[in-house]
Amino acid sequence: xxxxxxxxxxxxxxxxxxxxxLDNVEVWAYDLAQDHVDAINRxxxxxxGAGDVVGRLRGTSDPSELPECDxxxxxxxxxxxxxxxxxxxxxxxxxxxxxxxxxVGNEEAIAxxxxxVIRGTTFPAGRVLEPGHVQWDVKGDTTFGPFExxxxxxxxxxxxxxxxxxxxxxxxxxxxxxxxxxxKVIFNASTNPVGALTGLTxxxxxERPDLRRxxxxxxxxxxxxxxxxGIELDADPEDLIDHAAKPEVxxxxxxxxxxxxxxxxxxxxxYLNGGIVRFGDxxxxxxxxxxxxxxxxxxxxxxx
Amino acid sequence: MRACIxxxxxxxxxxxxxxxxLTxxVVLTRRPEHARALNDEGLRVSGRHDFTARVTAxxxxxxxxxxxxxxxxTKATGVEPAARGLAGRFxxxxxxxxxxxxGAEAIVRAHGDWPLVSAVTFMSGTKHxxxxxxxxxDTPTWLGPYGETxxxxxxxxxxxxxxxxxxxxxxxxxxxxxxxxxxxxxxVNGVAALTGLPHDAHFAAEDGPADLGHxxxxxxxxxxxxxxxxxxxxxxxxxxxxxxxxxxxxxxxxxxxxxxxxxxxxxxxLINGALVRExxxxxxxxxxxxxxxxxxxxxxxSYS
Numbered sequence: 001x002x003x004x005x006x007x008x009x010x011x012x013x014x015x016x017x018x019x020x021x022l023d024n025v026e027v028w029a030y031d032l033a034q035d036h037v038d039a040i041n042r043x044x045x046x047x048x049g050a051g052d053v054v055g056r057l058r059g060t061s062d063p064s065e066l067p068e069c070d071x072x073x074x075x076x077x078x079x080x081x082x083x084x085x086x087x088x089x090x091x092x093x094x095x096x097x098x099x100x101x102x103x104v105g106n107e108e109a110i111a112x113x114x115x116x117v118i119r120g121t122t123f124p125a126g127r128v129l130e131p132g133h134v135q136w137d138v139k140g141d142t143t144f145g146p147f148e149x150x151x152x153x154x155x156x157x158x159x160x161x162x163x164x165x166x167x168x169x170x171x172x173x174x175x176x177x178x179x180x181x182x183x184k185v186i187f188n189a190s191t192n193p194v195g196a197l198t199g200l201t202x203x204x205x206x207e208r209p210d211l212r213r214x215x216x217x218x219x220x221x222x223x224x225x226x227x228x229x230g231i232e233l234d235a236d237p238e239d240l241i242d243h244a245a246k247p248e249v250x251x252x253x254x255x256x257x258x259x260x261x262x263x264x265x266x267x268x269x270x271y272l273n274g275g276i277v278r279f280g281d282x283x284x285x286x287x288x289x290x291x292x293x294x295x296x297x298x299x300x301x302x303x304x
Numbered sequence: 305m306r307a308c309i310x311x312x313x314x315x316x317x318x319x320x321x322x323x324x325x326l327t328x329x330v331v332l333t334r335r336p337e338h339a340r341a342l343n344d345e346g347l348r349v350s351g352r353h354d355f356t357a358r359v360t361a362x363x364x365x366x367x368x369x370x371x372x373x374x375x376x377x378t379k380a381t382g383v384e385p386a387a388r389g390l391a392g393r394f395x396x397x398x399x400x401x402x403x404x405x406x407g408a409e410a411i412v413r414a415h416g417d418w419p420l421v422s423a424v425t426f427m428s429g430t431k432h433x434x435x436x437x438x439x440x441x442d443t444p445t446w447l448g449p450y451g452e453t454x455x456x457x458x459x460x461x462x463x464x465x466x467x468x469x470x471x472x473x474x475x476x477x478x479x480x481x482x483x484x485x486x487x488x489x490x491x492v493n494g495v496a497a498l499t500g501l502p503h504d505a506h507f508a509a510e511d512g513p514a515d516l517g518h519x520x521x522x523x524x525x526x527x528x529x530x531x532x533x534x535x536x537x538x539x540x541x542x543x544x545x546x547x548x549x550x551x552x553x554x555x556x557x558x559x560x561x562x563x564x565x566x567x568x569x570x571x572x573x574l575i576n577g578a579l580v581r582e583x584x585x586x587x588x589x590x591x592x593x594x595x596x597x598x599x600x601x602x603x604x605x606s607y608s
Contacts, residue, residue, distance in 0.1 A: 197498050197599050199606035208605065210598045217591065274514060288522070292592050295519040296599075299499030302506055302516075 001163060004028040004069040004091055006084050007076030008036065008045075008059065010126040011100060013134040015073050017045040017055030018167040025163055027057035028066060030088055037061050039132025049126065049136040051168060063087040071160050072097035073120075074110060078271035081109040089113035096152035098144055098160060103271025104185050104279060107147040117147035118157055119177040121184050124169065141170050145177025178226075179234040186222035186237040189272035190215050191244075193293045195255035196267065197300070202244055203251025214289070215241060221287045222276050228283035257297070264304045269297040308332060308371040308397070310386045312342070312361075314429035315402060316377030317437035321347040322468040324357035330368055331361040332389070334382070339363040341434040351429070351439040353469060365389035373461060374399040376412060379559070380574035383408045387415040394418065398457055400447065404489050404559075405574030406482065406582075409450045420450035421458055422478040424485045427470065428556065441552075444471035446539075448478025480539035487527030487542040490579045491520055492549075493560035494596040497570065497603065504555035508547045519592070520546060526590045527579060533586035560600070567607045572600045 001024060005016040008031040020027040029045070031037055040059035047053040060066065072092045076084045078101050085097070098118035099106040111117045123140025144161050146152055157173045164171035194205050194215060206212050219237050226233060244250040260267045273294040280287035306328040309320040320331050324347070331347075333339045342361035349355055362368055371394060378386050380403045390399075400421040401408040409420050426443035445465060447458050458474045465472035475481060492503055495516065501507070510517035524543045531538055549556065563570040576597035583590035 194599070194602075198602035200602055204605070205602070208598075208602055211602045214595050214598050217595070270514070277513065289591060289595060291514075292519050292522075292595055294514050295516050296495070296498050298514045299495065299501050299506055299516045303500035 001071070001159070002026045002028070002067065002069045003071045003073060003160075003163070004030055004066055004088065006030050006072055006074045006088050006097075007080065008040070009075065009077070010128055010134055011122060011124065012073070012075030013045055013128070014047065014124050014126055014136060015075065015100065015164070015169060016057055017047045017053050017134070018051075018169050019163060020045070020055030020057045021053065022163060022167050025167075027055065028069065029057055029059045030061070030063060030066060030084070031059065032061050033131070034061050035131040036128070039130075043132055046133045047126070047136045048129075048133070050124075050139045051136050053168075063091070066091040068094060070095045071156075072114070074099045074101060074106065076101065077266075078103045078106055078268045079266060081106045082112070085110050085113045096156045096160070098152075100142060101271075102185070102188060102268050104181065104275035105271050108149075111147060111150040115150060116152040116156070117150045118144050118152045118160065119147045119181060120144045121177065121181040123184070141172065143172050143174055143177050143180040145174045176231075178229070178231040182222070182226040182231050183233045183235050183237055183240070185272060185275060186219055186226070186233070187240050189222060189276055189290060189293075190218035190237065191241060192255040192257035193267075193269060193273060193297050194218075196257040196261045197293070197296055199258065201251065202253045202255060203247065206241065206245035217289045218273075218293065221280070221285070221290050225276050225280040225283065225285045225287060228285045229279065261300060266301060267297055269294055269301075273297070305373075306330060306369065306371040307373040307375065308368060308394075310374060310376045310390070311378030311382055312338065312434075313377065313379065314431045314437050315425055315427070316375070317347060317431060318349070318427060318429050318439055318470070319375050319377060319402075319465075320359055321349045321355070321357040321437065322353075322470050323464070324359050325355070326464065326468050329357070329359045330371060331359050332365060332368060332386070333361055333363050336363040338434045345435040348436040349439055350432075350436065352442050353439050368394075370394060371397055373397065373464070374418070376401045376403070376408065379403070380405050380408060380571040381569050383411045387412045391415040398453070398461070400461060401450075402445065403574065404485070404493075404571055406486055406578035407574050413451070419453040419457060421447055421453055421461060422450045422482060423447045424478065424482050426485070442471055444473055446473050446475055446478060446481045448475045448481075450478075475539075479536050483531045483534075483536045484538045484540040484542055484545065486575065486579055487524060487531065487538075488545050489558075490527060490576045490593060490596070491523040491542065492546060493558040494572070494576050494600055495520060495523070496558040496561040497564045497600050498596065500561065500565075502555035502557045502561065503546075503549055505550050508550045523592050523596065526583075526588075526593050530579060530583045530586060530588045530590060530593075533588045534582055564600075564603055570600060570604060572597065572604065576600060
């Protein structure tokens with residue numbers, strides 16, 4: 001089996017280095033960061049933290065080097081999905097491509113270039129420490145299912161989930177993967193931008209009752225958009241938000257979007273609140289709070 | 305005739321210097337070195353006008369001589385301590401407030417039974433030092449009676465301001481103008497503080513779905529519904545004020561943006577808080593103004 005990870009940042013590296021442990025899997029990593037690619041080819045891709053692993057794999061920043069692959073795992077930031085899949089699509093002419101990205105709308109972008117698409121949601125997290133070396137912060141599960149308009153066959157989805165599980169990245173193949181995806185997008189869209197706009201950690205956002213009510217307003221709009229699509233959430237985002245606010249969980253966690261804002265990097269807001277607004281418009285569900293938050297964060301990006 | 309200007313930020317400095325060309329002016333500052341600089345160097349105006357005025361300044365209210373006109377030109381957050389310092393004295397004075405938002409008159413009233421004049425000012429300036437203010441926008445100050453103050457007295461003060469070289473107009477009822485500015489400030493200052501954008505073309509852009517102008521427009525519309533429910537007919541349309549201001553060429557940094565950048569307390573309570581409380585009092589739904597109010601308050605909480 002040959003798998004290419006498209007976008008080998010923190011999350012992509014977790015998949016690539018772990019999958020490379022399997023005997024019958026050949027792993028490629030496509031990434032535009034040349035120093036990262038060079039380090040991977042020279043010394044392997046190293047993970048430390050929640051697991052210590054060195055993966056031997058082939059990195060490239062030249063899509064024409066990619067051989068034909070059975071699977072693609074797209075792990076770019078959401079704003080780079082279209083350009084990354086457009087560049088690499090030839091390698092997946094007979095394969096299936098999964099998104100393990102944040103937000104909604106990535107599968108739609110992939111399906112413009114690829115015939116068999118897998119909807120994925122993943123919870124492990126990490127950060128790139130230096131070229132070729134990634135800190136593995138949190139272990140977590142991954143869910144794969146068909147992208148309904150251009151689905152990958154069920155047995156292929158099973159085959160990818162099985163490989164990930166055997167590699168130490170527990171993954172489940174399900175018939176409808178929208179529930180976990182919307183649970184995650186609602187969680188992220190209702191908390192990350194609030195942290196980014198106020199500068200507060202997750203726990204401090206949640207302990208201000210008026211701000212927590214704003215978060216609930218955002219969650220309620222997201223739930224309504226999911227319900228209008230017939231999506232059943234696999235857990236209540238409200239419970240997850242309260243759980244994460246506990247001191248022993250993620251009270252002091254600065255949302256990745258707050259980290260992006262502090263570093264003045266573009267955020268994934270278009271695929272979080274922007275995605276909820278877009279799907280809400282398609283299904284006639286009002287999303288004025290998500291629309292407001294989307295505009296504020298776009299304004300913040302424009303101020304740089 | 306003597307005028308006392310309480311608070312010598314850019315607006316207070318513009319009033320003090322211009323009035324000093326006609327009459328005795330005493331300036332009450334918060335910092336002793338500010339008073340010293342004014343006593344030693346006078347108060348220089350550049351920009352639209354160019355002159356240096358002689359003023360007397362003090363940082364201790366007990367050093368103030370009697371006066372007939374008091375202009376409270378502190379920031380909204382400074383009204384309470386300023387009024388407390390004047391309590392029990394200056395029986396012959398009329399006091400005028402020029403703060404953003406609502407409620408400054410009531411704070412002054414709580415400390416004395418001076419006749420009160422409400423004012424809103426649209427002039428703007430930039431302070432280059434304690435003794436130098438640049439006069440930037442020569443838009444007018446509007447004055448109206450508060451409580452039992454005769455309109456005649458308001459006309460006299462407006463005439464004095466006009467004779468001193470400033471633009472001013474007496475109105476029988478200031479509420480329509482005060483509310484126009486309240487809605488404008490709650491919207492523009494709040495959005496600027498959250499996004500980091502000066503008041504520029506983004507605030508009027510309504511082309512793309514995430515453009516900030518949509519949010520600004522909806523915030524203004526909520527404000528107009530609150531005003532209507534409160535029985536106030538607006539003097540100017542805050543959306544048109546917004547569009548005009550963004551076309552002036554040089555983008556103004558609203559004070560609330562400067563405050564959050566310097567991590568100072570903002571005027572959010574007397575501006576956004578006042579508007580949201582009016583919404584609650586009149587039973588008007590204002591989810592977006594409420595969201596902006598909560599986010600700015602949370603941003604202040606992030607300083608510590």
